[in-house]
Amino acid sequence: MTVYLPASLEEAFEAFELAPDADLLAGGTDYMVEVNSGHRHPSKVVALRKVGELAGWRREGDEVVLGAGLTYTDLMQPDLSELLPGLAQAARTVGSPQIRNVGTLGGNLGTASPAGDTLPVLSALDAVVVLGRRGSVRRLTMHEFVLGPKATALEPGELIVEVRVPAALGSQEFLKVGTRNAMVIAVVNVALVVDWVGRSVRCALGSVGPVPIRAGEAEAFAESRIDWAAGGLTGGAADLAEFAGLVRAAARPIDDHRSTAEYRTHAVGVCAHRALDRVLARAGSWTLGHAS
Amino acid sequence: MTTATGIRRGRLGESARRPDGGPKVRGQFAFSSDLFAEGMLWGHLVRSPHAAATIRGVDISEATKASGVHAVLTADDVPGRKTFGLDYPDQPVFAWDVARYMGEPIAAVAADHPDTARRAAAGSSSARLRSATSRM
Amino acid sequence: MSDLITYALKVNGREREVVGAWLGENLLYVLRERLGLPGSKNACEQGECGSCSVLIDGTLECACMVLAGSAAGHDIVTVEGLSPDDGELSDVQEAFVAEGAVQCGFCTPGLIVSVHDLLSRNPDPSDLEVREAISGNLCRCTGYGRVLAAVRAAQETRQR
Numbered sequence: 001m002t003v004y005l006p007a008s009l010e011e012a013f014e015a016f017e018l019a020p021d022a023d024l025l026a027g028g029t030d031y032m033v034e035v036n037s038g039h040r041h042p043s044k045v046v047a048l049r050k051v052g053e054l055a056g057w058r059r060e061g062d063e064v065v066l067g068a069g070l071t072y073t074d075l076m077q078p079d080l081s082e083l084l085p086g087l088a089q090a091a092r093t094v095g096s097p098q099i100r101n102v103g104t105l106g107g108n109l110g111t112a113s114p115a116g117d118t119l120p121v122l123s124a125l126d127a128v129v130v131l132g133r134r135g136s137v138r139r140l141t142m143h144e145f146v147l148g149p150k151a152t153a154l155e156p157g158e159l160i161v162e163v164r165v166p167a168a169l170g171s172q173e174f175l176k177v178g179t180r181n182a183m184v185i186a187v188v189n190v191a192l193v194v195d196w197v198g199r200s201v202r203c204a205l206g207s208v209g210p211v212p213i214r215a216g217e218a219e220a221f222a223e224s225r226i227d228w229a230a231g232g233l234t235g236g237a238a239d240l241a242e243f244a245g246l247v248r249a250a251a252r253p254i255d256d257h258r259s260t261a262e263y264r265t266h267a268v269g270v271c272a273h274r275a276l277d278r279v280l281a282r283a284g285s286w287t288l289g290h291a292s
Numbered sequence: 293m294t295t296a297t298g299i300r301r302g303r304l305g306e307s308a309r310r311p312d313g314g315p316k317v318r319g320q321f322a323f324s325s326d327l328f329a330e331g332m333l334w335g336h337l338v339r340s341p342h343a344a345a346t347i348r349g350v351d352i353s354e355a356t357k358a359s360g361v362h363a364v365l366t367a368d369d370v371p372g373r374k375t376f377g378l379d380y381p382d383q384p385v386f387a388w389d390v391a392r393y394m395g396e397p398i399a400a401v402a403a404d405h406p407d408t409a410r411r412a413a414a415g416s417s418s419a420r421l422r423s424a425t426s427r428m
Numbered sequence: 429m430s431d432l433i434t435y436a437l438k439v440n441g442r443e444r445e446v447v448g449a450w451l452g453e454n455l456l457y458v459l460r461e462r463l464g465l466p467g468s469k470n471a472c473e474q475g476e477c478g479s480c481s482v483l484i485d486g487t488l489e490c491a492c493m494v495l496a497g498s499a500a501g502h503d504i505v506t507v508e509g510l511s512p513d514d515g516e517l518s519d520v521q522e523a524f525v526a527e528g529a530v531q532c533g534f535c536t537p538g539l540i541v542s543v544h545d546l547l548s549r550n551p552d553p554s555d556l557e558v559r560e561a562i563s564g565n566l567c568r569c570t571g572y573g574r575v576l577a578a579v580r581a582a583q584e585t586r587q588r
Contacts, residue, residue: 001431001451003497025495029475032493035452036473038410042452043431047498096564097542098490099475182563183476313525316533317517317540319467319507323533326466406457407450 004046009053012046012159013134019044020157026069027102029095030111054106054161059083064167068106068160073097075105075118084165086121086172086191093117093176096183106160109145112152113185115207119146120191121174123204123212125165132161139164146211170195171282173275177267179258187259188267190247192275196283199228203272208251208264215272218246222276231283240273247272333362336409338399340391347391350399354415360408365400435500439463440509446496455499456480456491459506467507467537471566478565481538482506488545490564507537510544520544520582529578531569539565543579551586553579 004015004022016022022044025031034040048054054069057080064083066075072091074080081088094100094117108118109129122129122142129145131138131154138158145153154160173192178184189206201222205213225239226232233239253264315321338350352364367374367388377383387396403409431451437444437458444463454473459465459482469479473492480491483505491506510518517525520543530536539562546553546561553561558579567575 001433003433003435003451003495003500005498005500025498028493028495028498032454032495033474035495036454036492038407038414040452041407041411041431042495045451045495045498047495049498050501095475096478097561098478098481098488098564099493101487102489102493307528310525310528310530312533313530314517314521316530316536317507317521317524318511319465319537319540321533322466323469325470326460328461328464328466405450407452 002044004044005050006046006048007050007052009051009132009161010134012048012051013132015046016157016159017134019046022046024048024110024159026104026107026110027071027099029099029103030107030113048159059167060164062167063164066105066163066165068104068109068162070105072100072103072105076100083167084121084125084172086124086174086193087118087165089172089174090117090121090176090189090191093174093186093189099183105163109160109163110152110154112146112148112150112211114149114210114212115186115189117174117176117186117189117206119212120189120204120206121172122163122165123214124172124191124193124202125169126202128164129160130162130164131155131158133158137161142212149210169193170197170200171279173278175271175275177271185258188253188264188271190268190271190275192272192279194222194226194276194279194283196228199223199226201226203247203275205247205251205268205272208253208268210252213250213252215247215250218243218250218272221246226280232280240277243276244269244273333402333404334406334409336401336403336406336413337397338401338413340387340394340396340398342391343394345391347387347389347398352399355399355401355412358403358408358412358415360405361401361403361412363402364412365402366398433497435497437463437496437499437504438502439465439504440506449496451495451497453496454492455482455494455496455504458496459491459504465506465508469534469537471534476566477535477538478542479535479538481541481565483541483545486545488542488564505541507540510540518544519585520547520578523578523582523585524575527574527578527581529570529574535565535567535569539567539575543582546579547582547586552583 006012006015023042025045025047035042054067057066072094075091076088105118108116127142129140140153147153171194176189177187186207191204193202201219203215203219205215222243225234227234248265248269251265251268253261255261312321350366356364367386370385375382375384387398401409401412432448433451434447446458446462456468456470459468468482468491471477471479475490475493481488482491485502521540524530542562542565
């Protein structure tokens with residue numbers, strides 16, 4: 001019977017101690033749909049709108065620490081999008097300006113929909129999710145945090161405080177396919193990061209499994225075939241096609257009301273193909289040592 | 293006088309200013325859902341979850357007893373002809389015996405708050421609708 | 429019913445009390461049914477159509493996505509708050525009427541709020557920026573052509 005409106009993280013923890021079974025409310029773009037349709041009946045709510053500490057970000061060496069309260073609009077701003085271009089691209093595909101203005105990174109993680117648009121990017125970046133309650137924090141990898149469709153390792157009384165990701169890592173791409181070209185839940189989404197310095201390829205797939213999938217074999221293949229000195233793939237178009245095939249093999253999609261497993265498998269290959277192609281096309285500028 | 297588009301007003305063949313434009317851009321034009329009366333009730337429909345189904349019965353007892361619910365109506369409450377329609381008045385107001393499409397109204401709940409109406413409607417619907425095998 | 433709360437909202441510059449409301453009510457419901465401000469419209473209740481667009485602390489949001497009680501202590505502006513005090517129309521509102529961007533009018537309040545938000549942040553938006561800014565406001569009648577013309581007209585008016 002209460003809405004708690006903490007104005008600081010300290011107050012949020014206090015509210016949570018008073019009501020450990022309270023619902024956490026950030027942007028509300030998932031939560032309120034459930035309430036409005038009668039599928040959720042709120043009884044106690046801790047609303048995080050005023051908690052300033054959650055809405056900021058900072059640079060710590062070669063990491064960026066993102067507050068869980070950052071909105072998709074925040075993630076698209078020039079300073080952050082320069083450090084995390086894949087995340088900015090993903091944020092731009094979410095909903096509408098109204099949704100992007102309030103939906104949060106923490107909310108996307110907390111909801112853990114298999115189609116969550118930030119999730120493949122966070123997975124590809126090997127993000128660390130920081131969970132907190134008063135006096136203690138836990139750090140989990142994406143694999144440890146996202147356990148299944150709409151299931152996370154978040155415990156009662158905990159909230160997602162921040163997410164740690166590498167800053168300006170390589171060349172990043174994010175692609176999404178939906179039933180229309182805006183305001184849509186992903187049928188397939190793909191995040192690709194090619195680290196020219198570290199010589200690594202990371203490719204994460206969304207909406208083709210219960211949780212984001214790292215296409216490990218495809219990553220290893222691309223790493224072995226990229227000419228790290230001069231750019232491009234040793235085997236050219238054939239390698240690109242092989243990469244896409246390995247991505248398709250990694251997908252475990254289902255049929256649902258939005259799409260079929262067959263189409264999803266096809267689409268995830270197309271997206272991976274396109275993503276690597278775009279990254280390689282930009283590669284010239286990377287090997288010259290300039291940011292793309 | 294000229295407008296931003298350069299069209300002069302007040303002459304034959306010109307674009308006339310829309311009379312309801314002012315109220316609409318101010319949010320003052322009343323659509324039917326904007327109507328309000330003190331003490332008004334809120335309705336929510338119980339709809340068939342099945343595309344083709346036999347209705348063995350509708351149990352409205354719990355919904356009727358719920359606090360805040362003022363009325364629950366079914367086909368039994370429709371006076372006179374129980375169907376409507378423009379050219380062929382053969383569409384049930386509330387379905388009885390048979391539900392012919394997913395979403396067909398079977399009952400209506402009137403309550404003093406929309407959430408009360410919705411909860412009462414949800415409670416009374418699922419248990420009593422038994423579906424026949426699909427005829428599609 | 430249980431879960432009743434009482435709180436105050438600041439709407440269009442005025443403090444308004446909300447007494448004995450159900451906790452789960454969204455801001456759109458409270459504006460329309462408790463505060464006598466039916467200008468914001470309810471078409472989807474899912475944050476998809478934008479007909480309920482309002483400004484909260486200067487940020488464009490869908491009122492249906494806001495738990496009303498959580499908006500206490502924030503500045504809410506609705507379409508009713510965008511008309512100048514003297515009963516005239518804002519430049520954006522005038523442009524919508526003059527350019528034929530109003531048909532049934534159901535999407536209009538949401539668009540008016542979105543366009544006010546756009547031009548206050550970006551006085552000289554490109555065509556793509558305008559389209560992206562209103563992409564959260566669905567209109568079934570106009571095909572958006574006249575809406576885009578209205579935005580251009582409002583832009584020009586402001587630049588004069």
